[in-house]
Amino acid sequence: xxLENTIQKEMIINVGPQHPSTHGVLRLxxxxxxxxxxxxxxxxxxxxxxxxKLAESRTYFQYLPMVDRVDxxxxxxxxxxxxxxxxxxxxxxxxxxxxxxxxxxMEFNRISSHLLWVxxxxxxxxATSPLFYAFREREEIVNLFEQLTGxxxxxxxxxxxxxxxxxxxxxxxxxxxxxxxxxxxxxxxEAIITKNPIFIERTKNIGVLTPELGIDYGITGANIxxxxxxxxxxxxxxxSVYDEINFNVHLAENGDSYDRYLVRxxxxxxxxxxxxxxxxxxxxxxxxxxxxxxxxxxxxxENCGYCGFDSQLTGKKANMVVFKPPAxxxxxxxxxxxxxxxxxxISDGTTKPYRVKWRTPSFSSVQVLPxxxxxxxxxxxxxxxxxxxxVLPEVDR
Amino acid sequence: xxxxINKTFSGIIEIARGMFTIGKHxxxxxxxxxxxxxxxxxxxxxxxxxxxxxxxxGELNCIGCMSCTKVCPCGDLIQIETSKGENNKPVINKFTIxxxxxxxxxxxxxxxxxxxxxxxxxxxxxxxxxxSLVFDIDKLKISPEKSDQRLKQRERxx
Numbered sequence: 001x002x003l004e005n006t007i008q009k010e011m012i013i014n015v016g017p018q019h020p021s022t023h024g025v026l027r028l029x030x031x032x033x034x035x036x037x038x039x040x041x042x043x044x045x046x047x048x049x050x051x052x053k054l055a056e057s058r059t060y061f062q063y064l065p066m067v068d069r070v071d072x073x074x075x076x077x078x079x080x081x082x083x084x085x086x087x088x089x090x091x092x093x094x095x096x097x098x099x100x101x102x103x104x105x106m107e108f109n110r111i112s113s114h115l116l117w118v119x120x121x122x123x124x125x126x127a128t129s130p131l132f133y134a135f136r137e138r139e140e141i142v143n144l145f146e147q148l149t150g151x152x153x154x155x156x157x158x159x160x161x162x163x164x165x166x167x168x169x170x171x172x173x174x175x176x177x178x179x180x181x182x183x184x185x186x187x188x189x190e191a192i193i194t195k196n197p198i199f200i201e202r203t204k205n206i207g208v209l210t211p212e213l214g215i216d217y218g219i220t221g222a223n224i225x226x227x228x229x230x231x232x233x234x235x236x237x238x239x240s241v242y243d244e245i246n247f248n249v250h251l252a253e254n255g256d257s258y259d260r261y262l263v264r265x266x267x268x269x270x271x272x273x274x275x276x277x278x279x280x281x282x283x284x285x286x287x288x289x290x291x292x293x294x295x296x297x298x299x300x301x302e303n304c305g306y307c308g309f310d311s312q313l314t315g316k317k318a319n320m321v322v323f324k325p326p327a328x329x330x331x332x333x334x335x336x337x338x339x340x341x342x343x344x345x346i347s348d349g350t351t352k353p354y355r356v357k358w359r360t361p362s363f364s365s366v367q368v369l370p371x372x373x374x375x376x377x378x379x380x381x382x383x384x385x386x387x388x389x390x391v392l393p394e395v396d397r
Numbered sequence: 398x399x400x401x402i403n404k405t406f407s408g409i410i411e412i413a414r415g416m417f418t419i420g421k422h423x424x425x426x427x428x429x430x431x432x433x434x435x436x437x438x439x440x441x442x443x444x445x446x447x448x449x450x451x452x453x454x455g456e457l458n459c460i461g462c463m464s465c466t467k468v469c470p471c472g473d474l475i476q477i478e479t480s481k482g483e484n485n486k487p488v489i490n491k492f493t494i495x496x497x498x499x500x501x502x503x504x505x506x507x508x509x510x511x512x513x514x515x516x517x518x519x520x521x522x523x524x525x526x527x528x529s530l531v532f533d534i535d536k537l538k539i540s541p542e543k544s545d546q547r548l549k550q551r552e553r554x555x
Contacts, residue, residue: 062470065502129419136428150444150516156502164507168440192415197408320508321467 010038015381017046023120023385024392026366035378040370048396055356060086060160061320063353068154070341070358071394073116076102076109077336079158081343082356084239084332086160089347090325092318096310098162099241100282104175105148105157106240107271107278111182112141113337114264117389118189121261124386125202130189137185140178147171160323162314167287172279179276186269194265203257207372207384210255217368220361221339223388226263227255233335245277257387264389284311324351338362338389362394439518441550444501446519447494449537450512450544457538458513461487465505465514471498475505494537496522497530512548 015028025046031039051070055063067082068075080102087094094102119134142152147168149155157164193199209219211227224231228251237243250266252259284290290311297307309315327349333342339361348354365388372384430437450458461479469475478491505514517539524530539547 058470059468061468061504065470065500065504139428147440147442150442150503151501154500154502156504165442168442188418191418195407195411196415197404197411320504321464 017043023390024395026390026392026395028369028381030378032378037373037376037378037381040373042366042369044366044392044395046396047393049393051397052356052358055353057352059351060323060325060353061318063356064159065154065156068156069393070397071336071338071360071362071391072153073113073391074109074336074338074341075153075155076106076158077334077341078343078358079155080106080239081332081334081336081341082345083158083160084334085330085343085345086325086347088330088332089328089345090160090318090323092161093309093315094162095312095315096241097283098313098315100278101163101167101313102158103240103242103245104275104278104282105145105155107275108141108144108175110337111268111271112138114268115141117264117337118193118261121386121389122193122199124382125199127193127199130193133185133189133192137182144171144175144178147174159314160318161316162312164313166290166313169288172286175275176279179272179279182272183269186265190265194262200258203261203383203387205254206257206376206380207387208254208256209368209372213368213371214255217371218364219339219368220364221335221337221389222263222267223260223339223365225250226252226259228253233333233340239332239334244281245274247274247277257383260387260389322351324349336361338391338394339364358397360394360397362390362392365390366395441547441553443518443520444503444516446496446517446522447499447505447532447537448515448517448539448544449492449534450515450548451538451541453541455541457489457492457534458511458544459489459492460511460513461489462510464508464510468504468508470502470504471495471500474498489534492534492537493531495531497527515544515547515551517547 011032013030013032015030017025017027019026027043027046029041029043030037049069051066054066058066064079064082067078070078086092115134115138119131119138122128122130145155146152148165148171149157209223209227211224211229214224214227214229220231230249230251232249233239234242234247235249247270250263250270252263284293294307294311297304299307303309304311325347327347329344329346331342331344333340340359341361342359344355344357344359345353346355369385369388373381376384452458459477461477463477466473466475466477474495476491476493477489479487479489482488501516503516506516522530
């Protein structure tokens with residue numbers, strides 16, 4: 001019988017590159033036996049823009065707006081990684097107020113990135129209403145960014161040695177209001193999603209990532225924390241001012257798709273707490289108060305709370321046209337929503353970087369996908385791939 | 398058997414709880430903005446179309462220092478040609494910006510020593526051909542009153 005032959009034979013199919021649920025353009029060459037996936041080969045490179053090569057023909061400041069496009073859902077983290085690397089080459093010190101502004105914006109960015117992940121993950125599974133709910137909160141965060149930086153996605157807000165502008169008037173109040181509102185919104189998602197029997201059936205014990213496998217493949221971020229590995233760069237505080245803020249790292253045990261969901265929801269709640277805490281103890285206080293005090297102070301003391309170094313926006317202002325760090329190399333690591341982003345910069349003493357290398361977390365997540373979906377049904381592909389939180393432009397760079 | 402019944406019951410309850418949350422939204426105000434009719438209100442930090450400011454006499458503030466061309470990440474996007482006029486004053490003969498290739502990063506406005514190039518609130522820039530997106534001085538120039546108001550607004554907000 002012809003039909004029997006086709007069922008027993010292995011079949012090779014292409015998923016993508018323009019498949020709606022591949023989060024960009026990822027191509028998967030799959031060997032199927034009936035409905036069971038036997039082998040998968042991810043093909044990447046459809047979104048390659050040559051971000052590393054572009055750096056070599058541009059000055060440090062010319063490359064700064066391009067960094068945001070490495071991962072467009074977490075622009076602040078990429079910019080922070082690049083800035084920390086160049087700052088450590090050039091020996092620029094970042095004032096504390098600038099570090100706090102960076103921290104607050106980065107945590108907001110983490111929430112907005114996770115919200116978009118919740119939306120697209122549930123959309124992959126066939127639920128449409130969480131998309132609208134997630135975008136409702138994301139819109140408010142993006143509006144805050146727009147008031148602060150002037151754009152909704154590509155912020156270009158960090159500079160070497162600090163940030164470009166202070167908060168506008170009333171921004172911190174709006175941010176605190178949003179922080180108060182947000183946990184209730186997360187409760188709403190959890191009411192719809194977390195205990196939904198259909199969602200649990202499709203994600204529990206699906207795509208189990210064991211800690212050994214995760215470490216072998218270099219998985220970082222929420223994906224490895226869901227497997228029970230305590231790896232969070234914010235806790236040992238290798239960058240920024242996270243050591244002055246109390247927060248917990250959330251872990252799960254099983255490492256399946258459901259746990260990855262739980263860890264991300266818990267991380268969003270934690271980020272809200274971090275922002276509230278940071279706004280409370282930002283040096284200099286609100287911008288209105290700082291402006292008033294600065295005019296009246298004029299003491300010229302380095303340690304003054306209002307006109308000293310720690311309440312500035314940038315330490316030593318770098319000239320945008322002739323910025324020339326000394327020869328050297330530096331690596332910086334930042335805990336982004338998807339994992340550890342690291343940026344490696346080599347300077348040869350000219351105005352242009354000799355080499356910029358990005359290590360992005362989604363690249364590892366795509367590599368581990370064939371291991372996770374081996375001998376699984378085709379219908380398990382989306383719960384597993386969606387839960388890994390892959391952003392394709394970040395993979396290809 | 399008992400397990401199955403338990404599972405079914407808890408499933409029904411959880412789905413009902415979710416549907417109740419969704420149902421509540423029918424009585425909430427709409428969160429969307431009906432775009433072409435209603436437009437968003439921006440503050441002065443918005444990074445829209447580039448423009449050249451003018452002084453009280455209606456002349457360009459630009460002095461032709463070429464700083465903006467040096468920090469622009471898009472290579473030859475901004476093109477300036479200058480010549481020396483009377484009293485060694487620079488005269489701008491040509492100032493074109495290819496808005497079609499501009500990424501609105503704001504580097505040029507930041508580096509400008511005379512606030513000659515600024516960003517406006519305009520963001521609806523679609524056109525039918527690429528050539529019409531290359532803006533020259535006449536298209537980029539804004540009136541003295543407008544540039545004065547824009548610069549004052551920016552100073553107040555920062």
